């Protein structure tokens with residue numbers, strides 16, 4: 208009899224399901240028990256055990272008939288940003304209190320069509336705005352990792368902090384995430400798991416609560432690179448309901464994993480060597496470079512000259528788009544509406560509802576976004592940021608045209624930090640977490656975070672690989688080679 212079923216990877220669970228060594232109902236029960244026991248992580252905000260059991264039974268019936276796609280019977284957590292039919296979907300915001308969608312996001316529908324099982328909805332930063340999962344209306348998520356024997360709790364990163372924590376603590380086999388400026392890759396790096404943001408347009412955004420529409424992308428958060436390949440294949444594909452979804456064939460990503468990267472050219476961008484970069488991050492990057500070289504890749508120093516403008520450009524463009532997308536939350540159409548005083552009119556209703564419904568970080572972004580889009584400042588900020596975005600995209604196009612196959616960088620400037628450590632500081636300190644990840648969103652490229660080392664205090668550290676557009680298969684294979692070489696096997700202490 209197999210034990211610790213919640214600890215399985217997708218690929219091992221799939222093989223065991225197909226062989227009849229385990230059932231989806233058994234896998235699902237093991238995960239539900241883990242979810243129940245690890246409430247202190249605050250990773251799940253809405254459990255769906257009845258739905259999970261029904262989906263698991265249906266998956267077992269499908270497998271018995273020999274119709275078993277790779278995701279069939281696999282228990283997942285779903286980030287609260289995905290609209291799920293009949294299941295509360297609040298984007299971790301008070302303003303969406305009581306919102307239960309009548310429809311299913313395309314990504315979750317694709318997963319369910321492939322037989323996946325949903326255990327529940329996962330915590331996140333409010334509207335995906337944050338890098339520590341501390342802006343959620345449900346409260347912060349706890350990272351299952353600790354610094355040595357230190358009792359202090361750490362953040363799992365954000366915005367997909369619930370997804371990262373749940374996968375790292377083995378509450379589910381994998382989870383969905385979304386990434387606007389690093390929200391899959393940064394929490395993956397902070398929790399020792401793998402997360403890929405695919406090329407913009409690879410996954411449909413339909414039914415995912417919009418933050419910054421020109422940057423948002425969904426992707427898998429998994430225990431291994433192989434699992435990311437399997438799950439991404441099931442999530443993506445053309446969707447006529449999203450005009451930015453690409454009509455490009457989806458290859459069998461898993462079949463492309465052979466670990467052979469001989470002759471591949473890996474670029475090391477000098478602009479990512481930031482002032483004051485911790486020596487442990489420097490070392491991780493150098494070690495990762497050596498691993499790829501030993502695996503047969505050619506290493507080349509490259510320049511991406513506009514990198515230093517990426518973070519400011521992102522923190523103009525993302526709030527601008529957010530201020531427009533979030534205008535729909537007015538107290539009339541969705542969720543929360545403030546109690547009104549005698550004599551209040553519609554303006555007071557909007558103002559009070561939005562003041563109560565949005566948390567501070569969301570309010571800050573709406574204000575910044577409204578400002579940079581206002582008539583007098585549009586050219587100085589928004590238009591200039593858009594031009595910078597084009598230059599950043601061109602930097603990448605030039606290095607890829609010069610023969611670079613993938614780019615290696617650290618995923619984050621540090622290991623996971625303590626809860627509360629950055630929330631009291633200047634918000635820019637928090638934004639600096641995204642310094643290595645936002646370029647990828649601005650350029651619409653695929654990027655993957657792979658756990659590759661441990662710092663002195665025993666915390667996981669991740670490396671990022673950036674690939675050519677639509678070549679996720681190649682990127683995953685390079686990540687696979689890095690994963691094999693790094694041999695990261697550490698796990699956090701048991702949480703349930």
Ligand SMILES: NC(=O)C[C@H](N)C(=O)O
Pocket residue numbers: 335336337338365366385386387388389390391525641
């Ligand atoms: N959504 C993301 O990708 C997270 C990013 N840190 C932000 O706050 O915008």
